[in-house]
Amino acid sequence: MASYASCTACPESGELPDIHDRQDVERLVHAFYGRVFEDPLIGPFFAEVARVDTAVHLLVMADFWQSHLLAPGTYRRNALHAHRELHSRRPLRAEHFERWLHLWTSTIHERHAGPVADKAVRKAQVIARALLNNTVGNGQERPERQPVAIEIGLKGSREVTPSS
């Protein structure tokens, strides 16, 4: 259910609200994971391989997206390490990242519209590419995808061109 609390015109106009605050982020993450766990392709990574404790994981994910969208510094862990570890236990493939992105993007578009929602989609695309390159791709950029290297970690993610 979308939150219209800070979007006065929304219910009448049918416009969706943007992502405004922590509550929006938590609800978004919750809705997204409802789909992830149901998904036959990527759900097993969460339920069977990592056996995630959803109560903990959803808060970590809310921190991660709050850091990227609203308040830098909220997330202070290493997402790349988590996915490398996962990849070593059950190999990830490009289609897993594509499915993840599809579920993330469709969840956002059903609930939100605006600059922050757009940023959530763009950021996920950039991070997905970085995670893909550094798990499936063993750190190698595919030639047609250059130039992007990503730092993921304590300060969020940052695009770096090869010359910088």
Ligand code: HEM
């Ligand atoms: C494509 C963009 C993706 C983003 C932005 C993303 C983001 C994250 C983040 C921030 C964490 C928390 C890491 C931590 O601090 O513990 C996480 C954990 C996890 N991710 Fe992803 N992820 C992505 C793709 C995927 C894919 C494709 C899969 C599997 C198909 C996946 C499976 C998992 C699992 C199972 C964990 C929990 C790891 C653990 O607790 O052991 N992720 N992800």
